[in-house]
Ligand code: NAP
């Protein structure tokens with residue numbers, strides 16, 4: 001396998017899920033990956049089927065996190081650009097050929113996009129890696145997962161149907177699943193290709209039109225996918241992309257009165273702002289807001305199987321993963337053994353530029369690097385013991401945003417690194433005594449996204465999986481949101497609504513009930 005899984009021996013990349021049966025990028029793209037991305041490219045956004053600059057002509061420089069050097073630029077759009085894009089999407093929804101297209105034809109368009117992404121797999125993986133700093137094998141894993149989304153939703157488009165409902169004599173009642181209309185997708189910078197795919201796949205399968213605002217730090221692959229969607233034959237106005245700053249383009253999009261539904265992945269604070277904006281128009285939202293996900297290791301666990309997965313779950317994508325396994329709870333009899341084994345592994349981890357393909361790449365930007373090193377410094381100051389620290393490769397460019405992985409032991413469950421989402425390669429270990437304490441600790445943060453349970457006791461597997469408050473629970477494994485087919489989303493502060501799998505199609509549509517009185 002060519003994804004991050006192969007290095008740490010864990011399940012494949014974010015969203016790719018469950019291991020050996022996952023498609024490998026090698027199968028899709030051949031063994032060669034060109035990591036060359038042309039310099040100085042001026043990317044355009046996609047509005048109403050055309051590549052356009054921002055109305056003001058203002059642009060944002062795009063830097064590579066591996067060296068901090070500018071290599072491209074994107075339009076800096078504001079509310080006027082957003083207005084044009086939303087109106088195009090609204091017209092495409094209410095008047096265009098899209099709304100008259102049978103579901104199976106929407107599915108065929110998604111399948112055509114799947115094929116085009118395969119043809120451009122090398123290019124997209126290289127672009128994603130350069131834009132976000134993620135190791136190239138993670139870029140490849142992301143392309144493979146992205147393809148699965150379009151493949152899955154291409155196949156699902158004509159399989160979502162309503163019900164007939166037994167009602168009063170003389171009546172027939174039935175339901176239809178109808179698209180919301182214009183869906184706004186606000187996408188973060190950590191897995192742009194994949195998160196766009198889970199939004200666009202489900203939204204377009206159900207017949208919505210789309211306006212996407214990627215993060216200004218990672219917009220390039222979103223633009224390329226929208227270009228490929230045009231090539232695939234999606235009608236003008238169906239798949240629009242507006243680039244710009246969150247506080248400008250993002251805020252204008254979430255507040256636009258012609259947007260019918262908003263889906264967002266990112267921080268809880270921005271999620272609150274977006275919900276407030278959407279609430280003014282009384283529109284529905286899906287919120288995927290991150291986590292502080294625990295892995296619970298009982299004394300009877302298969303530790304050889306668990307260890308590489310525990311490491312990978314926090315260093316994959318530099319820990320910048322909403323479903324990162326950032327807390328490991330260890331039953332007391334095996335605490336020392338697990339801590340020592342993790343220490344050994346952590347001290348060997350090396351961060352470096354994306355094209356060196358080391359254990360992890362840089363953080364996305366300076367702010368994120370400082371956030372991570374700030375959390376580490378504060379924890380050290382508070383006296384939390386550092387068990388091990390990885391390194392930054394000696395040849396890593398000085399301008400890059402590197403944060404070495406850090407392992408903390410015996411962490412106070414109330415400490416900031418135990419409660420808050422660091423979004424970096426920082427792992428906290430906790431000791432527990434028995435099942436009750438494990439569950440209490442697992443549920444002791446405001447988040448509830450993913451959890452891992454490691455035990456050979458079958459009855460305990462069921463008990464613990466049911467009592468942990470998390471949208472996904474993996475028993476004797478950990479999938480970092482894994483599996484395109486698997487519903488994904490949070491409890492508590494991790495958000496609401498579900499993406500991925502067939503279930504996402506419910507979020508991306510609304511039920512219409514029709515009642516016939518035939519006497
Ligand atoms: P963020 O503010 O939540 O950004 C996510 C997306 O929202 C980006 O596209 C951003 O655009 C946009 N945005 C920002 N302000 C907005 C507004 N007022 N209205 C509408 N859209 C807006 O995340 P961040 O500041 O980049 O990262 C901060 C922290 O968020 C991280 O350290 C991490 O803890 C968390 N995070 C979580 C996830 C996740 O997958 N759950 C992903 C990313 C970040 P711009 O980037 O262009 O401003």
Ligand code: MG
Nearest residue numbers: 063131217218
């Ligand atoms: Mg970038």
